[in-house]
Amino acid sequence: MTVTENAAELAPAKEVGQARRRKEDARLITGRTTWTDNMTLPGMLHLAVVRSPVAHAKITSVDLTAAQQAPNVVAVFSGRDFAEEQGSIPCAWPVTPDMVNPGHPSIAVDEVNHVGEAVAIVVARSKSAAQDAVELVDIDYDVLPPVLDMEEAVKDGADLVHDQLSSNTSYHFVFDAGDAGTGANTDEAFTDAEVVVSRRFIQQRLIPAFMEPRSVVVQPQGDNFTMWSATQVPHVLRVMLAMVTGVPEHKLRIVAPDVGGGFGGKLQVNPEEVLSLLVARRLGKPVKWTETRSESLMAAHHGRGQVQYVDIAADREGNVKGLRVRLLADMGAYLRLITPGVPALGAFMFPGIYKFPAYRFECDGVFTNKVPTDAYRGAGRPEATFAVERIMDELAVELGVDPLELRRKNWIKAEEFPFTTVAGLEYDSGDYDAATQQALELLGYDELRAEQQRRRESGDPVQLGIGFSTFTEMCGLAPSRVLGSLAYGAGGWESASIRMLPTGKVEVVTGSTPHGQGHETAWSQLVADQLGVPFEDVEVLHGDTAVSPRGMDTYGSRSLVVGGTAVIKAADKVVAKARKVAAHLLEASEDDLDFSAGKFTVRGTPGAEIGIQEIALAVFAAHNYPEDVEPSIDADATFDPVNFSFPHGTHICAMEVDTETGMVKIRKYASVDDVGVIVNPLIVEGQIHGGLAQGIAQALYEEAVYDADGNLTTGSFVDYLVPSAADLPHFDTGNTVHAAPGNPIGAKGVGEAGCIASTPAVVNAALDAVRHLGVSDILMPLTPERVWRAVHQGGDGGDRAPAGTNAYGGAQTESTAGVSTDASLGGEL
């Protein structure tokens, strides 16, 4: 039998799914690119910011004379100089109609509300001249008591952060399934419950600690301004800066050059960006500002910062009946871009993957005299996942059942998808069982359980524990209408435009703004498949509002799902336009044409073909093209998703705990994640690893600590411990694939998954190792001291240094274990 192989049927291997090395890495990893701080413009001046050393004070006097006379200083400004024109940093997410926003000046005028707040700006001819002059600015402060502890801050008669307000609470946000009609009311669920477990968890304040410090360069040209900024959000920034400063939007161009990481920390309208623009406008000269690392840790926005009261109701068989969450969310001193919305983003994720019939969520946004919080990898969802995954373990302990079995009993079954949760979200697809099975094998679960048993029986000083985190998260921000219903200030669409150049090369303009995610590579893979052009022939342009005029930028694990879909849709439009031209050139009907591997062929007429790159050239020459079309096959598309996408996964951590010293060590970490269709496995693995590193860091290493005076005592990497590769274990990762129905790629978003899942897996593992020694909780980060104290002295590890000393302070707050659970309800006291 002869097999005739038609060349057209031998499709080349698809790009999507290939572990392509990233196009951007050569320059990013070697640094051979122009980062914002590398930019030098003729006549450029340097800004240095004078920052408040005190947490809460009235400014009583400002003396700039010595600084103004310092060598090479061009100007020194205080808040008074910009009081009229600085406006307020915008808050784009007023989560409730009566949310209180005291306004956020970019530079303090009469009072300061957190350590590190800008109080003066020095403009000089060199960076060192500016830095030298910072020392000469003389400002007097009338110190006020700082508000640092949220639980104290919400009590009656507490000191106020903003004395023009009547309390420290910015808003009270409620989501009640009963009221929303998505589930039952929690009151009944809890009164009728056979078992209730209540806990207080702390989500400690974290610092995004991106590798490239923030940097801004502004160049005025007549009444036009170009701003280069290490930002994640050039489009958002452009709109916001125009609104705040009054510079007309069409006269403002924002460029995000290569940006070295963000993690949500650069999802912001920064006071320094506003100030740089105002100074450039006032002086008519180009200016540059770049922060130092200690400035970054102190003044760039922080993440997390919650006190969580969580109650779970269940019956004795372990069926969950209700979930109640009450949060105190630390806003910091001011509301920045989406500060109040971050905890609210988590509101819908506390139920996790479980079928809670009843659910209620309440959150108070509380002001404190600390730097504002805002988005940080996960933005609300790690906090939610931590709470539910921890409380499930606590419930398992209470009921005396296996924590994995308890989860299995309550989670959504594969055949139940799509599933609408008690929070009103429709989870699209997934299979928690399959992922879990794979993870258990990856970990070597049975052997480790056996080892745990042996160590327990022999009383080994090194104990072993295993912790689970079965999670899902909502990503692919977002259906615009849903955002509207949540009072979010912007939409969730994304744009792309594709142009084919005469030589057949392809330029893809995307509204996403990568800062390490590898979009140039992934988008090239998508377009290579859609248009059938070589991977190397695709160039991805982004980050410059003059080049990519429409976009919603990158955060929230949205870019592939929303931005990648826009790219696909634009490519489809290009093919459709090209089809018309092909039909004309091949003298066939459009319906008779097949398009595959970049070529249009006429069905039934072998040899009649034309490649899309040839069409591009033909259209450029425009000598012969159909009359009813324009001589262009370029196209753009804007995609607004209909739903969020819901990746999920099972993470299992095996942890050794040295009970003599409290040191914990991850013995093995296995995670199986379902992120839908995988475009580039290398990128997915990188994202998972990075997320795991940050999630584990929250569990074990990182914490932004403020002392009793409001000083940030973790002001450098000496004390703010970011783990290195030497501190993290090998990650055993795997994937299951359940395509997302909501987009043509079938992708689900992976950027934050590792970070969201890992933290509770690690904490659960440590607790599993030492519960039999009487430990019921340990505060994060699980420093060796805390673990040791929990094991040997009881409690949760406690504060990290004596209260009231300069190392750590704040009011004494109660310990975490077993809060307010009535014994009659079967909970612990």
Add this chain to the structure above:
Amino acid sequence: MQLENSFTVPVPVDEAWRVLLDIERIAPCMPGAALDSVDGDDFTGRVKVKLGPINLTYQGKASFVEKDEAAHRAVIDARGKDQRGNGTAAATVTATLAAEGSITRVDVLTDLNITGRPAQFGRGVMTDVGNKLLGQFADKLAAQLGEGDAQGAAERSEGVAQKAAATVTGAVEEVAASAEQAAGDGTAGEKAAAATKKAAASATDKVTSKPAKKTAPATVPIDAAVDQANGDTAPAAVIDAPPAAKKAPSTPPGGSTGPRTKPATGAPVRSVPDAGPATSRPRAVPAAEPEPIDLLEVAGGAAMARYAAPAAGVAGVVLLVALLVRRRRRRRG
């Protein structure tokens, strides 16, 4: 952070109270301090703090915000800014005197707040520094209060200026005189010299006629005193009184300066041990700038048990002199 120090001084409470209110004697008790101006209850100055390679100079002002004669309670509010913009330091010092017969018990409670860069390290450096600074301050304050004032000295002893009293007096006066010279026109130098002179029992007019502008720190003349002392007969005289030296007990390390209250040990003055072989520090005498006191060399509580020698010498000599003189006074009176 809150720090507490307690000690007793061998003068009656009213006399101690008078000394406490004498800014020009009290302000320089802060180590590394230089007084710039005095205006009634307010004074301005600088405190230089050196900790290994770290070098900070706080410039600021302090005032008596409360003087309760009946309760013998004074509150000093001090606040300063680092000259290099490294932050601020603020202290509210509450000193309460209580009569215990003919001696006085002094309780010093300090509320110390440090902001800016030194506070941005979690290793607790500033707690250690704060402790030492306040311990130093308490030591010197004790010395000052213990010397009493002119009025009290006159009341306590007639025939106050007797040369026969010795080599000690002579040596001390020599010390004081050379200290004066060494300190140039620095009145704080004069003041310390004057203090030693007083201790030698001559109440001089110089004590009362101090110009307002002060530039040299209290510590320099002490050093100068040491320098001179080491080269003169003074140390011989000092060493002649070993019982007095031995009477100065070592208080437990950090005892009086920790966050918890520790009662006074009953010693007349919180002292430093081993006035013995001081490692002399050839130090240039400064003109107008306050010489940074390397606080960790002048003994604080914790230091004592471990490394007496270099630390002890400086303060030890002064205190020995003070003790000697007191002894002499007692003999006389």
Add this chain to the structure above:
Amino acid sequence: MIPAPFAYARPTTVDEALQAVASGGEDVKILAGGQSLIPVMRLRLAAPETVVDLTKVAELRGVREEGDAIVVGAMTTHSDVITDPLIARYAALIAAATETVADRQVRHRGTFGGALAHADPAGDLPAVALALDAEFVIAGLSGRRTVPAAEFFVDYLTTALEEGELLVEIRVPKHEGWGMHYEKFNRVAQAWSIVAVAAVVRREGDRIAEAKIGLTNMGPTPLRARGVEEALAGAEATADAVAAAAARAAENTSPSSDLNAQADYRHHLAQVLTRRAVTAAAGL
């Protein structure tokens, strides 16, 4: 951040260095590897008038043998110390401890003498020098003097070095036939020790003849755990005896409380780490 302006001197001999320091003005700092000084200067917690850079003073580098001791030049870098054969043979503890210092880049610039002169109680080398009974050779304009380790470390960040003096070299008695181990406890790989223990043990058959224990970060200076040394002298080389001796590790220490650990936890760690260090050094 950027340091404040300073004058810079780069002598090539010890004498030149001493001259440069003497004429450097009121506030002179000596630059060895710069791994402690430069960060402090960049944060502007120090703004010396003059910085005297010893990088070119060749006579301060290198390790040599001198009778019953080895002499380590103060400017010998950590990475050179780690690979030096004399140190490996006669004072392996130094190499073991130095390997735990920071990371490769820091070790290529940081120096043995610089770390010792900086006298950070959380630094690893001071306790090692103390445990090995090292002697510090100090040069001043009036000549040289030698200070034993027990007197060299005076207080937090303070040594017996007077103003105008230079640490030239460190004499370490040869320790042949001793077991050595440095047990370091820190949270992340490049971090300073929360507590660490240097143990140097000499066995005689089934007994421990002599032990020297240096403690890192149990006070403002490195300390010798005299109580443990006493208990170990002549003790049986068994796990129990070591544990009993190690229980005395916290005697006469005054560790501070900070974000990493409170004093009572440090006391406990000292005991556990001493036990582990001595056990390893004793070959048990």
